[in-house]
Amino acid sequence: MSSSSQEPPMNHTIVIVIGISHYALNALPALPAAQSDAVLFAQSMRNWGVPDNQIFLLLNEQATIAAIQTLFDKFAKLEAGKLIFYFCGHGFRTSDFPPKSYLALHNSVISKTKYENVLDVDDIISQINKLDFVENYILMDACHLRANAFLNPRLSDEISGKKISDRSLLCLFSSGIQESFESETKQYGYFTDCLLQAAAKVDQAQCLLSELIYSVNNELKAQSLPLPETFNIGCEVVSFKTPLDFQFDEEKRIIYRYHIMKQIQNTLICNRGKLILLAGEPGVGKSTLCKAFESEKLKILYLSLPTSIEKTFNPFHHIVNSVLQRTRFQGKTFHEFDRAEPYYIIIIDHVERLNATQLNDLGKQLLQAKTRFILVTTSESMNQLASPLKEMICYLTIPHFSLSEGKVFLQKCFSFTPKCDHELIHKLSRGNPLKMKKIVSFSPSEKKENDNFKTELLKTLAAIYSCGFYINEIAFIETFDLQEKSVAYLKEIGLLFQLKEGVFPDPIVFDIAENEQIEPSFQKALQYWIMQLNLLPHHRKAAKSLIVTLMFCGYEQKADPYLQRAYRVLFPDEKELLVNAAEIFLNISYMTEASLTLAELLIELGEFNTASGLLHKQTHSEALFHRARLCELEILNSLGHFQKSIALSLRLFQNTKECKWIFHRGLTHFALGNWPEAIGDFTFVYNNTKDKCLLGRTLCMLSTSTGIRGIDIKMAQKQLEAAIRLSSHIKDMAGAWAGWNNLGEMLWKSGDYAAATFYLEKALEIADSTNNIHMKLETSRNLLHLYLRSKGPFSSEVETLLAQVEHVDEKPLKRFERMQILNAIVTVYLFRGDSKKAFPLLKTILPLTRASNEYHIYTLSNLSHLANQLHLKDKAQSFLNQALKLAEKGDNRFAICQIQKEQNYYFKYGG
Numbered sequence: 001m002s003s004s005s006q007e008p009p010m011n012h013t014i015v016i017v018i019g020i021s022h023y024a025l026n027a028l029p030a031l032p033a034a035q036s037d038a039v040l041f042a043q044s045m046r047n048w049g050v051p052d053n054q055i056f057l058l059l060n061e062q063a064t065i066a067a068i069q070t071l072f073d074k075f076a077k078l079e080a081g082k083l084i085f086y087f088c089g090h091g092f093r094t095s096d097f098p099p100k101s102y103l104a105l106h107n108s109v110i111s112k113t114k115y116e117n118v119l120d121v122d123d124i125i126s127q128i129n130k131l132d133f134v135e136n137y138i139l140m141d142a143c144h145l146r147a148n149a150f151l152n153p154r155l156s157d158e159i160s161g162k163k164i165s166d167r168s169l170l171c172l173f174s175s176g177i178q179e180s181f182e183s184e185t186k187q188y189g190y191f192t193d194c195l196l197q198a199a200a201k202v203d204q205a206q207c208l209l210s211e212l213i214y215s216v217n218n219e220l221k222a223q224s225l226p227l228p229e230t231f232n233i234g235c236e237v238v239s240f241k242t243p244l245d246f247q248f249d250e251e252k253r254i255i256y257r258y259h260i261m262k263q264i265q266n267t268l269i270c271n272r273g274k275l276i277l278l279a280g281e282p283g284v285g286k287s288t289l290c291k292a293f294e295s296e297k298l299k300i301l302y303l304s305l306p307t308s309i310e311k312t313f314n315p316f317h318h319i320v321n322s323v324l325q326r327t328r329f330q331g332k333t334f335h336e337f338d339r340a341e342p343y344y345i346i347i348i349d350h351v352e353r354l355n356a357t358q359l360n361d362l363g364k365q366l367l368q369a370k371t372r373f374i375l376v377t378t379s380e381s382m383n384q385l386a387s388p389l390k391e392m393i394c395y396l397t398i399p400h401f402s403l404s405e406g407k408v409f410l411q412k413c414f415s416f417t418p419k420c421d422h423e424l425i426h427k428l429s430r431g432n433p434l435k436m437k438k439i440v441s442f443s444p445s446e447k448k449e450n451d452n453f454k455t456e457l458l459k460t461l462a463a464i465y466s467c468g469f470y471i472n473e474i475a476f477i478e479t480f481d482l483q484e485k486s487v488a489y490l491k492e493i494g495l496l497f498q499l500k501e502g503v504f505p506d507p508i509v510f511d512i513a514e515n516e517q518i519e520p521s522f523q524k525a526l527q528y529w530i531m532q533l534n535l536l537p538h539h540r541k542a543a544k545s546l547i548v549t550l551m552f553c554g555y556e557q558k559a560d561p562y563l564q565r566a567y568r569v570l571f572p573d574e575k576e577l578l579v580n581a582a583e584i585f586l587n588i589s590y591m592t593e594a595s596l597t598l599a600e601l602l603i604e605l606g607e608f609n610t611a612s613g614l615l616h617k618q619t620h621s622e623a624l625f626h627r628a629r630l631c632e633l634e635i636l637n638s639l640g641h642f643q644k645s646i647a648l649s650l651r652l653f654q655n656t657k658e659c660k661w662i663f664h665r666g667l668t669h670f671a672l673g674n675w676p677e678a679i680g681d682f683t684f685v686y687n688n689t690k691d692k693c694l695l696g697r698t699l700c701m702l703s704t705s706t707g708i709r710g711i712d713i714k715m716a717q718k719q720l721e722a723a724i725r726l727s728s729h730i731k732d733m734a735g736a737w738a739g740w741n742n743l744g745e746m747l748w749k750s751g752d753y754a755a756a757t758f759y760l761e762k763a764l765e766i767a768d769s770t771n772n773i774h775m776k777l778e779t780s781r782n783l784l785h786l787y788l789r790s791k792g793p794f795s796s797e798v799e800t801l802l803a804q805v806e807h808v809d810e811k812p813l814k815r816f817e818r819m820q821i822l823n824a825i826v827t828v829y830l831f832r833g834d835s836k837k838a839f840p841l842l843k844t845i846l847p848l849t850r851a852s853n854e855y856h857i858y859t860l861s862n863l864s865h866l867a868n869q870l871h872l873k874d875k876a877q878s879f880l881n882q883a884l885k886l887a888e889k890g891d892n893r894f895a896i897c898q899i900q901k902e903q904n905y906y907f908k909y910g911g
Helices: 032-047 065-074 121-130 155-159 190-200 209-222 258-270 286-293 315-325 334-340 356-367 379-384 403-412 422-429 433-441 447-467 473-480 484-492 508-515 522-535 540-553 557-570 575-585 593-604 608-615 622-638 642-656 659-672 675-688 692-707 713-729 733-750 753-770 773-790 796-806 815-831 835-849 856-869 873-889 893-909
Strands: 013-019 055-059 082-088 091-093 101-110 115-120 135-141 168-173 229-233 247-249 254-256 275-279 300-304 345-349 372-377 393-397 496-499 502-505
Touching (some): 032 190, 032 258, 055 065, 065 115, 082 121, 101 121, 115 121, 121 135, 121 155, 135 190, 254 286, 258 275, 258 286, 286 345, 286 372, 300 315, 315 334, 315 345, 356 379, 372 379, 447 473, 447 484, 447 508, 447 522, 447 540, 473 484, 522 557, 557 575, 575 608, 593 608, 593 622, 622 659, 642 659, 659 675, 675 692, 692 733, 713 733, 773 815, 796 815, 815 856, 856 873, 873 893
Parallel strands (some): 013 055, 082 135, 135 168, 275 372, 275 393, 345 372
Antiparallel strands (some): 101 115, 168 229, 247 254, 496 502
């Protein structure tokens, strides 16, 4: 239920609460818990929906017979409604015949012969029955109580001629004529605690009396305490809570959000010894709610931390001083206050202004007090709390206004009634009252103007929903045919905000669009992003948005050149999006420039299956067909299907007579260490091609095939330098990189470390500038070998490079790349004498290199070194012999020399 009427939320509910902890004549022992229980009961009634001015709290000396009688007289003429009478203090029963029960007040005089200034329990019940309240609750937490005379509250209705009466009376005496108990250390009475907890756990405004009594009795039984004595006429359900969700207070001009206040009070009741933390986003109404919760009369104080807080600020001292100044303890210590009046609730607002250290220190100090504290903060600052402290905190989130709350807020809190759509305002603000105020302040006041404005606003929301965000506002407005004022309005109310990369919406915009069932215009979104990529070709967010738009609406031929550009802009960082982007081409049967570009990039990222699906579509373009087959060869080599690659290269050459297919076959033979075949293929291409790019790369590989094995090094170096000049001249950076890298590898193997460093650093410059992960990795591998031999296995250079290659993503690596990298890592481990790390990697490498006469040499050599370290001499010699045999078979002079040097190193340093 909700309400905006001005009727009191509890329909003339009157609550009288009496708590006596101290007795003037010391005739009775003090009851520390009595006043605490009374205040907590009054706080609960108020926060469950009874207004402050309908609650009458009398503590200690305030509770005189005259004061109580004045209240009864005051309500004698009040018709209907509900009365709740609560007492906590000493009770006693006389030894007269018949015995009678009394309640002791602060100034009571009690002896064996006289009882002065005491309350007669039967008399209280009689006076309450004479009042015209419909529902009457008498709740007494005191010892030795029983009612002797019990007048039926329905008798007055019967006398007046009303046969059917809805009047009721419920009396609950905490322990009957037995003794009642309290916790002196925690300062609460067990009966009141059980009663409030039972009521707090009921979500509805009403609960069955039988359920309430059952819950109280069960808890008291569990603690081996006396059970309450009940007198009941006509009470079937107990209603301590308002059925209203909220109520607008005309005097204070605020909304009492009872559904939250009840939740806070229930949490306070059920979580003694813990802090309560209220969290919510800025503008949701945290401070307003807490000010509504405040009641000096009922010992609930609201404090706000200063706006500007320095690192030296001590929040606990600030809070303590503020509390003492506002209570009767000014000039005393907080310890005195906390011991004397532990029933206070202190609300501390704007806790988010504290740093993490201040917040955690404050939490620890507050937990040591008996006083209850409620911390109010934004949701984000909750993350600053330390783990031990988190366990001692109860978290409550303040929700946004409901639609009903928002409507009342708009109608009551403004000097005019906005002629705008309440529901739309609620959606735009997501129920945040601060945003609602801002929206209304910028909304049209005339209905006709408002109707047109709403149409334009929904149109703008649809445009945002379609694009996700925008960069160039003029292009965005033109594309979607929008009005500038509707875009400006969304900015003003905080639903669009400018960031470095564009104008972005609050997530609520998408919620509104979906709730309003707004249809996105993907065609216009596509038109906008094409226009935007023309304006900003390298804008990453624009590139992503174009791809996402096409994933929703499907492939459009006009977008193909922009897709190519978008893919290149996002490569290689947006791997997941690039993989998903293949969906764009699912529903077309032909190959496009964009789909082939995507396939090429996916191969670079190691996404071979997804790339393959894009390569086998139809095309009438010879250029696209050839690029697709090159990609297919790349995939076959990457997956280690070398014989299939060789066969496909030959078939393509027979069909086209183009030299590039023989070149790729030569690359495959090179990877396998088939030197005569590789040299034969490269020689054929070198003598027959007219393509300068292919010529430069062929010359590079032809000279590498001999030089990398230590054959005719000077001639190989001259040819490689010539290849580098040619590739650099025609801007073939991949060809130039291959020349620098291969020359560097050849020279470190020859022992010329200074020259090798120069060439490999040149290669690394190109790799970095092109952002090619394969080039970077291959150059890093060669540098790792170079520094291992020139600076030692534990040098900082080796440490840095080893860390890089150890953590590389293996998925995009080609088969021979992976085996080269792993062998390099193993070599470092063996140089360091770390056989534990080397062994599992060698098990992985062995099947990878077995097909390659070239790379298997180094696997066998490393196995020999590992066996030596494990003192398996026969095994070590066997692997060494196999490695040397393979190296001699391929006339790999560098490999033979390298194996011998490493054997000497291990022998010298006891590897």
